[in-house]
Amino acid sequence: MFKNLLIFGCGYVGKLFYDNTTCLFSTSSATKQYPSDNTFVKFNEKTSLNKDELKEVTHLLITIPPIEGEDIVFKYHTEDINNLKSLKWLGYLASTGIYRDYSGQWVDEETPLRPLSTQSRIRAKIERQWLSLWQVYNTPGRIQA
Numbered sequence: 001m002f003k004n005l006l007i008f009g010c011g012y013v014g015k016l017f018y019d020n021t022t023c024l025f026s027t028s029s030a031t032k033q034y035p036s037d038n039t040f041v042k043f044n045e046k047t048s049l050n051k052d053e054l055k056e057v058t059h060l061l062i063t064i065p066p067i068e069g070e071d072i073v074f075k076y077h078t079e080d081i082n083n084l085k086s087l088k089w090l091g092y093l094a095s096t097g098i099y100r101d102y103s104g105q106w107v108d109e110e111t112p113l114r115p116l117s118t119q120s121r122i123r124a125k126i127e128r129q130w131l132s133l134w135q136v137y138n139t140p141g142r143i144q145a
Contacts, residue, residue: 002026004086006057008073009064010040013093017061025059048076057084061091062130066119071126078133090134098124 003025007014010030022028031043043049045067054077062073081087097120099107109131115124 002056003058003088004056005029005059005061006054007031008043008060008062011063014061014063017063029053043072045072049080051080054080054084056086058086058088059091060084060087060089061093063093065095066122066126069122071129074126074129074133082133090130092127092130094127095120095123098127 005021005025005028007018007028007030010018010032014030018028018030030040031049032040033042033044035042041049041053060081062071064071064073081090096107097117098113098115099111100114100116102111113124113127115121
């Protein structure tokens with residue numbers, strides 16, 4: 001079965017994921033704000049991807065933190081993602097800061113959010129946006145803190 005991975009944000013965590021999972025996919029690609037070579041695709045708050053770079057994605061991981069209070073993937077590509085017929089899984093890496101301390105207990109999409117800091121409140125808002133995409137459009141998703 002053909003599996004095509006796209007990682008939005010190949011910083012520290014995205015690069016670890018990329019390096020350790022590419023063998024599981026037929027093709028893999030990742031974005032960076034300012035790539036130094038052709039290994040990565042350019043994507044930042046001023047440069048979105050063209051539709052061809054998304055059209056056969058089966059697995060999508062978003063690791064980019066909020067920029068100026070927004071998720072730039074959600075801002076520029078919500079419609080494109082909703083229209084992906086090939087998409088099997090969408091993952092968004094949030095932050096444990098949106099939950100606060102649950103004393104080591106497991107948290108998931110059903111766990112109440114309790115953000116304290118401004119940055120955590122922004123991430124909680126973005127998580128709700130991704131969850132609404134999952135719930136309203138039946139986009140296969142997973143939020144991971």
